Amino acid sequence: MSALSRSFGRPGVLLCTALVTFPYALQRVFLHTPIESEMGTAQKIFYFHLPMAWGLMLFAMISGVAAVLQLLRRSERAEDVAKAAGEVCALLGIGALMSGAIWGDATWGTPWTGDARLVTTALLELVFIAYLIVAKFGGPMAARLAAALAVFGALDVPIIYYSVKIWKTTHPKAQVVQSLPPEMWASLWPCLFAILACSFALFELRLRQERVGRRLDEAWLALSASDVAPPEHTAPSGRSA
Amino acid sequence: MNPTIPTSTKTPPTADQGAVPAPAQAEDGYEAVTGLDKETVALKRTYEAEVEAKVASDYSHIVWAYGILWSLFCGFAIVLLVRGARQQRDLQALRRELERRGEQAVDGP
Numbered sequence: 001m002s003a004l005s006r007s008f009g010r011p012g013v014l015l016c017t018a019l020v021t022f023p024y025a026l027q028r029v030f031l032h033t034p035i036e037s038e039m040g041t042a043q044k045i046f047y048f049h050l051p052m053a054w055g056l057m058l059f060a061m062i063s064g065v066a067a068v069l070q071l072l073r074r075s076e077r078a079e080d081v082a083k084a085a086g087e088v089c090a091l092l093g094i095g096a097l098m099s100g101a102i103w104g105d106a107t108w109g110t111p112w113t114g115d116a117r118l119v120t121t122a123l124l125e126l127v128f129i130a131y132l133i134v135a136k137f138g139g140p141m142a143a144r145l146a147a148a149l150a151v152f153g154a155l156d157v158p159i160i161y162y163s164v165k166i167w168k169t170t171h172p173k174a175q176v177v178q179s180l181p182p183e184m185w186a187s188l189w190p191c192l193f194a195i196l197a198c199s200f201a202l203f204e205l206r207l208r209q210e211r212v213g214r215r216l217d218e219a220w221l222a223l224s225a226s227d228v229a230p231p232e233h234t235a236p237s238g239r240s241a
Numbered sequence: 242m243n244p245t246i247p248t249s250t251k252t253p254p255t256a257d258q259g260a261v262p263a264p265a266q267a268e269d270g271y272e273a274v275t276g277l278d279k280e281t282v283a284l285k286r287t288y289e290a291e292v293e294a295k296v297a298s299d300y301s302h303i304v305w306a307y308g309i310l311w312s313l314f315c316g317f318a319i320v321l322l323v324r325g326a327r328q329q330r331d332l333q334a335l336r337r338e339l340e341r342r343g344e345q346a347v348d349g350p
Contacts, residue, residue, distance in 0.1 A: 098306070
């Protein structure tokens with residue numbers, strides 16, 4: 001495993017693990033899991049919808065905590081983590097919302113309701129899209145404003161979790177997951193593992209790119225400062241100097 | 242709400258109570274075949290068609306959901322690859338610039 005890790009790096013190992021786990025998870029979901037009596041075959045969307053939603057909340061929290069560290073300690077490392085986690089969070093959010101809408105269309109007869117769980121999740125997604133836009137296009141002073149948005153997004157996570165307990169919702173309650181029969185749990189675990197392995201691999205790749213981009217920018221700036229005539233260069237990562 | 246599959250409340254008639262009276266077994270062992278009445282058959286076909294439509298719709302939804310999920314991951318991976326390639330080009334440009342300056346320093350002003 002360590003040799004594999006040295007050859008491909010941790011993201012490569014995680015991606016390979018996800019590639020192996022995904023077909024296993026699929027065959028478990030479709031061949032070894034009973035069809036849910038009320039919702040029928042469409043319930044099988046659940047096995048990837050739930051891991052995406054959990055991943056969304058996990059990465060929102062990672063981004064939020066990193067943004068707090070960025071604000072308190074002015075840490076560039078924390079800023080990189082917040083940005084990378086923010087992008088994966090936005091990706092998982094789109095996945096969770098779209099798979100939820102498709103599942104809702106199959107079982108509720110409508111892809112969208114004004115349900116508290118749905119609205120708060122969509123709000124989280126919008127906050128993180130806003131965070132990424134501000135971080136990328138906001139200019140030199142926008143890093144702290146963007147971090148504040150990420151913190152605001154992370155604060156939405158407990159609201160999403162408790163929304164089904166506080167308000168009357170069409171969305172299933174959290175207890176439904178706990179009461180799943182063992183054969184459904186046996187299929188949910190590989191799906192959760194595949195989605196999280198893939199998400200963490202993409203997160204780490206994005207984090208590496210963010211760090212490399214920062215070092216490249218610093219190198220170009222140092223080169224420009226050491227010379228009267230700066231070389232022709234445009235910042236590749238879109239980061240403001 | 243959830244489309245539910247109606248369950249049959251009508252059981253097919255048996256030979257004892259069926260629409261077609263069961264003829265007594267002939268002495269030579271011949272026994273006439275007794276089938277379901279037309280109404281029951283029609284009802285069964287309706288149920289089957291309804292279940293078939295529901296399963297087809299469910300599979301269509303599943304294909305869309307799974308397709309979108311994994312397209313998203315693949316799309317993001319492609320974005321990362323493009324960014325990585327751009328960074329590689331930038332790194333090479335930086336190396337070339339450093340080499341150029343190194344040569345200038347050796348050659349003198």
